[in-house]
Each structure stands twice: as structure tokens, then as C-alpha cells.
Amino acid sequence: MEEWQNHRKILHIDMDAFYAAVEQRDHPALLGKPVIVGGKPNSRGVVSAASYEARKFGIHSAMPMTEAFRRCPQAAFLPVNMQKYQEASDRIHEIFLSYTPLVEPLSLDEAFLDVTRSTALFGFAQDIAVLIKQRIRQELGLTASVGLAPNKFLAKIASDLQKPDGFVVVPPDKVQEFLxxxxxxxxxxxxxxxxxxxxxxxxxxxxxxxxxxxxxxxxxxxxxxxxxxxxARGIDNRSVETDRMAKSVGRETTFPSDIADVDVLEKELLKLAVDVGRRLRKHALRAKTITLKARYPDFRTLSRSSTLPQATDLDDLIYHEACSLLRELSMNQPLRLIGITLNNLTDQTEQLTLFDEPQKDMGNLTKVIDQVNAKYGKNSITRARLL
CATH class of the missing domain: 1.10.150.20 (5' to 3' exonuclease, C-terminal subdomain)
Known part of the structure; x- marks a missing residue:
């Protein structure tokens, strides 16, 4: 281990076929069988995740569901259950934090960890990686692939080379031999x-x-x-960023059949606004720019954006702004997809004036609703219009 003494020890941990693996864990009858997460096989959505058994048929993320069904009609096709995946991700993140405070999440299923200073408590970096893999398997019934290297670039490549359940170490004196x-x-x-x-x-x-x-x-x-x-020389001096802030928060939906009814479209926008608003508040973020995305049956895609005078995390403001943007679109054709993306994010709370008291009250009410839904289920309290 002498060659590691003056180098950082960076882990890249990537869960194996995360969404599909969670579903196989929760439905033991699906173990060893092809599983595709993304919706019904005849829907117009895309594959969110495919188990390794399904990948043998050439199925991969972002593939149209119809093509996935054509390649593997015997697969189990399941809807996306984001709340369940988020809960699993949160538990995995807790495991990471028990070994180092230097954790940079990249998505629900992967993160960088800097364990350079953790070795004084937990032993060699390889031992820490093995402990994390073991705990993820024992506590969550899932597998992760890990890369250990002197920097993020090398660790990321290493974690991908022996999937699933892989563990690849790149010592500082073997970097060029590896690359x-x-x-x-x-x-x-x-x-x-x-x-x-x-x-x-x-x-x-x-x-x-x-x-x-x-x-x-x-x-x-x-x-x-x-x-x-x-x-090409394995040089990457970027640090693990623990306060990494998301650049955007978005959600979109592809309809089973094209929709021209504005009332129905606005109801879908309300669903999306509630979802992205909840995600903003969970991460203590606010957004100033709201973008509406719309796709027509001929796959022509348009977007319209609006920047608010003050950043917000309130569902109602996001929803009403999205509806205003929808009315700017030409509705001479129905829509096959609609989405909301929030940009220009900040974690700073803006000072409210006397005239903003109603917004403050709505913010307090929204926080209470979030707390109830977090405790008793995502839709324990919901809008009457969404029932």
C-alpha cells in the first residue's frame, strides 16, 4: 500500500441495474428473469431500466418500450415506482455517510466517495469498499459495482468494467497500464x-x-x-463535491394516446407541478425559471420558458406559470408528451415583503402536507382535481 500514501483514495459506487434490481428483490419470482421497468409493453414510453437478463436481448435504457417488447416479449414489464427507488437510494446514501462525509451523489444509483481520511478509522480503502458492498447486499438485498482509484475519472471507468457486482482497483503506479x-x-x-x-x-x-x-x-x-x-494520462484533479447542487429538476409524461383537450393537459401539468415542487422542497431548493416542454405526434418538440421575479418552491405558482406557457403554444395538433423543467435553482431563501404573506402561509401549509405524505404515503393528501 506504499504507493497510495501520497494519493487520494476515491470510490465510484454504481448500483447494478438499480430500478430492475429493486423490483426483483421485492418480487422473488422475477429473480433470474428479464425485467424491464418503464411501463406497459404497448405504451409509448421508454425503458427506464433493464435487468441483466433483459440486457442479453439488447435492451437498454431509453429504448422505446415497443422495441423492448419486440426483442423480449417474455419479459416482465413493470411501471416506474420512483418513491420506492428513492427510499432505497436514501438508505444507500446513509451507508456511504457512515464511512465518509465526502459523498457526491450523481443520481439515485451512483456516487463518488473520498475515503482518503477514512482509512485511519476503517483500514485500507479496499476494506472500506468491501464493507460498503457487503452492507448494501445484507441491508438492502442489492449489489453494487465499485471502482477505487486516485481520482474520479479513473474510479468511474473502473466501476463499469466488471459489472455486475464488480470491484476494480487502479493503484497509482498502474494507471497507465490500466488506461x-x-x-x-x-x-x-x-x-x-x-x-x-x-x-x-x-x-x-x-x-x-x-x-x-x-x-x-x-x-x-x-x-x-x-x-x-x-x-489520456489519468490526470483529474477535481475534488468530490459534497454540496453539489442540482442544475435542474424536471418531470415529463408521454400519453398513451394523443391529447388535445386543454383541461386534461392542465390536469397533467398539475400532477407534474406537484411532483417537481415536492422534489424542490425535499432538497431545500427554489427555482426562478420554469420551462414547459411539449411534443406533437410528428415528434416536433417545442419549449417555452418564463423567469419569475422571485424563486419559488410552491406547486401552485409552478402550475399557473406552466398553464400560461401552455396557452402560448399552438394547439392545432394534440400533444403526445408534456413536461415541466425547473432551472436557475438556488438554495437561498428570498426575503418576503408584507404583500407576500399569503405565499408564506401557502409555504407553511405545503410543508405540512409534505410531512404527512412522507409519513403516511405519497398521496395521503392530494388535490381534489387529481382524484
Missing amino acids: DPLAVERVWGVGIKTAEQLHELRVRTVKDLRALDESALSKRFGVMGKQLYEL
Whole structure:
């Protein structure tokens, strides 16, 4: 372990087929069988998660449900149960925090952990990783894949190499040996177009990329050239950000059949506004910019945005603003999808004036409703219009 003494010890922990794994855990009859989370097979939604048994049929996230059904009609098709997945994620996060306060969540099912200073209490970083994997399995009945490395970039790649239930360690003195054989597409920022340009330069692996000097990369790829140069050498100095704030909060729904009735669309907007408002309040955030997304049957997608004078986390304000944006759209065609996204987020509470007292009262009422729903179930108290 001598080579680790002067280096950070970063874990990237990624749950295996998270949504599908939670469903298999809760329905033992589905263990070992293909499971697809996302809704009914004949719906117009997309796959949110697929078990490893389903992935053998080429099914992956964001694939249309109809295509997933065509490839694997014998699979179990289940609706998304976000509340259940959030509860599992919260418990996993508690396990992380019992070993280090330096946790950076990336989503419900993955996070970075800096355990550099935790070794004084819990032993080697490898031991901490094993303990976390064991506790996730024992306490939640789920499996996680882990990468341990001197930085976030390497840890992220490592966690993905031996899924499911993998554990890959990249010691500081083995970084180049680890990186060189990998396909260049493994490097952060190398998407389809960048990969095509690199292939034109006869760059297929990280080792090929490392053969190019920084000036040549910067000339071809601009600012990204420096990043490619450093990542090819395993250089990534970013810290684990414990106060990482979400950039946006959004929710959308694809209808089983196209909808032209404005009253029905507004009811759907109310559902979405309640959901995103609840998520804002859970993370003590407010939003100033509200964006409405609408998709027509021909897949033409439009968006309209509005910025409020003050940031809010109130469902009613979000809803009424979204309805105003809906009325700006051309309704000469029905809609197949509608969504609300909140941007320009802040965790600062703005000072209310005397004229804002009704908003303060509504905020207090909303907090009480959130507390009741958290204790007794998501929809214990709901809007009459949504019944």
C-alpha cells in the first residue's frame, strides 16, 4: 500500500441495474428473469431500466418500450415506482455517510466517495469498499459495482468494467497500464462525433491518444484538447463535491394516446407541478425559471420558458406559470408528451415583503402536507382535481 500514501483514495459506487434490481428483490419470482421497468409493453414510453437478463436481448435504457417488447416479449414489464427507488437510494446514501462525509451523489444509483481520511478509522480503502458492498447486499438485498482509484475519472471507468457486482482497483503506479488498452470512447467527453474525428487520426485506444501531443489536440479540438491530453494520462484533479447542487429538476409524461383537450393537459401539468415542487422542497431548493416542454405526434418538440421575479418552491405558482406557457403554444395538433423543467435553482431563501404573506402561509401549509405524505404515503393528501 506504499504507493497510495501520497494519493487520494476515491470510490465510484454504481448500483447494478438499480430500478430492475429493486423490483426483483421485492418480487422473488422475477429473480433470474428479464425485467424491464418503464411501463406497459404497448405504451409509448421508454425503458427506464433493464435487468441483466433483459440486457442479453439488447435492451437498454431509453429504448422505446415497443422495441423492448419486440426483442423480449417474455419479459416482465413493470411501471416506474420512483418513491420506492428513492427510499432505497436514501438508505444507500446513509451507508456511504457512515464511512465518509465526502459523498457526491450523481443520481439515485451512483456516487463518488473520498475515503482518503477514512482509512485511519476503517483500514485500507479496499476494506472500506468491501464493507460498503457487503452492507448494501445484507441491508438492502442489492449489489453494487465499485471502482477505487486516485481520482474520479479513473474510479468511474473502473466501476463499469466488471459489472455486475464488480470491484476494480487502479493503484497509482498502474494507471497507465490500466488506461492504455481501453477504447478511446471510454474517455470522458468522447462522444460519437469526437470518436469519429479521433478515428480519422487513427486513434482507437487511450494509448493511441496519448501518442498525440497537447498542441495537436488543442488545434483539432479546441479547449477539449487539453482535457483529452490530461485524461489520456489519468490526470483529474477535481475534488468530490459534497454540496453539489442540482442544475435542474424536471418531470415529463408521454400519453398513451394523443391529447388535445386543454383541461386534461392542465390536469397533467398539475400532477407534474406537484411532483417537481415536492422534489424542490425535499432538497431545500427554489427555482426562478420554469420551462414547459411539449411534443406533437410528428415528434416536433417545442419549449417555452418564463423567469419569475422571485424563486419559488410552491406547486401552485409552478402550475399557473406552466398553464400560461401552455396557452402560448399552438394547439392545432394534440400533444403526445408534456413536461415541466425547473432551472436557475438556488438554495437561498428570498426575503418576503408584507404583500407576500399569503405565499408564506401557502409555504407553511405545503410543508405540512409534505410531512404527512412522507409519513403516511405519497398521496395521503392530494388535490381534489387529481382524484
